[in-house]
Amino acid sequence: MTHPFSNATAARDIAFHVHSQTNPRLFEEQGPLIVTRGEGTRIYDAAGKEYIDAMAGLWCASLGFSNARLATAAAAQYSQLGFYHTFFHRTGDAVASLAEKLVDLTGMIGGKAYFATSGSEANETMVKLAWVYHTVRGKPTKRKIIARDRAFHGSTIAAASMCGLEFMHREFGLPLPGFVHAAAPYPYRGMVEGESEAAFAQRLADDLERQIVQEGPDSIAAFIAEPIYAGGGIIVPPRAYFPKIQAVLEKYDILCLDDEIVCGFGRTGAWFGKDTVGMKPQMMALAKGLSSGHFPISAVVMAPEIYEALRSFNANGGNFGHGFTNSGHPVGVAVASEAIRIYEELDIVGHVDRMGARLRSHFDAIAKSSDLVGEVRGAGLMLGIELVADKPGRKPFAPERKVGAMFDRIAYDNGLVTRCMGDVLGFSPPLIVSEADVDHIAERFERSLRDLERYVLQG
Numbered sequence: 001m002t003h004p005f006s007n008a009t010a011a012r013d014i015a016f017h018v019h020s021q022t023n024p025r026l027f028e029e030q031g032p033l034i035v036t037r038g039e040g041t042r043i044y045d046a047a048g049k050e051y052i053d054a055m056a057g058l059w060c061a062s063l064g065f066s067n068a069r070l071a072t073a074a075a076a077q078y079s080q081l082g083f084y085h086t087f088f089h090r091t092g093d094a095v096a097s098l099a100e101k102l103v104d105l106t107g108m109i110g111g112k113a114y115f116a117t118s119g120s121e122a123n124e125t126m127v128k129l130a131w132v133y134h135t136v137r138g139k140p141t142k143r144k145i146i147a148r149d150r151a152f153h154g155s156t157i158a159a160a161s162m163c164g165l166e167f168m169h170r171e172f173g174l175p176l177p178g179f180v181h182a183a184a185p186y187p188y189r190g191m192v193e194g195e196s197e198a199a200f201a202q203r204l205a206d207d208l209e210r211q212i213v214q215e216g217p218d219s220i221a222a223f224i225a226e227p228i229y230a231g232g233g234i235i236v237p238p239r240a241y242f243p244k245i246q247a248v249l250e251k252y253d254i255l256c257l258d259d260e261i262v263c264g265f266g267r268t269g270a271w272f273g274k275d276t277v278g279m280k281p282q283m284m285a286l287a288k289g290l291s292s293g294h295f296p297i298s299a300v301v302m303a304p305e306i307y308e309a310l311r312s313f314n315a316n317g318g319n320f321g322h323g324f325t326n327s328g329h330p331v332g333v334a335v336a337s338e339a340i341r342i343y344e345e346l347d348i349v350g351h352v353d354r355m356g357a358r359l360r361s362h363f364d365a366i367a368k369s370s371d372l373v374g375e376v377r378g379a380g381l382m383l384g385i386e387l388v389a390d391k392p393g394r395k396p397f398a399p400e401r402k403v404g405a406m407f408d409r410i411a412y413d414n415g416l417v418t419r420c421m422g423d424v425l426g427f428s429p430p431l432i433v434s435e436a437d438v439d440h441i442a443e444r445f446e447r448s449l450r451d452l453e454r455y456v457l458q459g
């Protein structure tokens, strides 16, 4: 992508703009990557160079970067009603229909949907609803949230507290009290020698139970998890993990909150990640793929008992004391509804299954021929490749070598956008990738890996 100082955009950006998840000094030295245009699965920089974005931006542009139908849906809504809200009983046909559609798609029988504008807000909404739920049932001391090591749940204060990543905490003195973390179900790094996946899952469930007893079951409201970890390194739990974990949660009356913000809407080869991993949540947070990233809209879908708690808490006439200006924004609703229509028309789940299997088989073949690839893992079009210094010993590279970050830079040069999470390379391309796109990703990946091998060998 275009580099620094060479144009006015870069200079202005450096002068005035603060970037998310970016080192300030490095940014001042190196400047921005200027992205000017998108077309299908491709993005283009200011110099006209083409990249296949194998991360769908931030795991979200499922229909690519220039979907004409989404543009038309947004434009039509803007000209009919460019803003309205959903406070104080307000609604419209599209927002009611989208709520119905989300309840139906998620299989949350008898449930309801609530709208917000970001994944973080959706996750925080689930936490507040969990508190109301327990309060109404006479258990107001149940307040703590158990999240997991390596989790990513967002950047607002409670969502960041639920993250299990040090880089989300260290500047801000987080996590807040009352947000605790359980071990990550990370087979490649967590299973001990000779242990089966089932035994590993049982050990994690036993550890969780011990943690709950230690914290005090009466102090714990909910457990939150991504079905498959995204930003923590594309980690797929063992098959038995969620059933065993959920038995423990039920025993201690702890709600299960499902962060589907990345996994939802086909990403894992099922409509929702919960179905890929056998999770049975009482609430689900949806965002990103909900609108194919084309509008900031998110939702919480809740089981009937959660809504019932909200209703009975306010039986004296009080309002649900929560809401965002843009909850149920009409343009967001129009874009999300159109995105879901397109997913259904394309049979996106079947398509992801086929394209995911094709990408996986390319990666498996390339992995066999590289000493740097320790593991290929994932589901559907959410794949991770863990780079290692010593393959048989699963020995990681020293973090200061920043091998994953080096791969990202090499891949950019080769026209491929990936996302390193430490030394795990993430692949989460637009779900509309064609066979040719998948083959291009694999070719550019292989070329970049060979370049990385040369760099690593040079020490």
Ligand SMILES: Cc1ncc(COP(=O)(O)O)c(C=O)c1O
Pocket (backbone or CB within 6 Å): 058, 117, 118, 119, 120, 121, 123, 152, 153, 154, 155, 226, 230, 231, 259, 260, 261, 262, 287
């Ligand atoms: C799993 C997961 N949850 C929550 C979030 C937060 O979403 P947002 O950035 O829209 O607040 C993200 C963002 O990447 C995510 O990956």
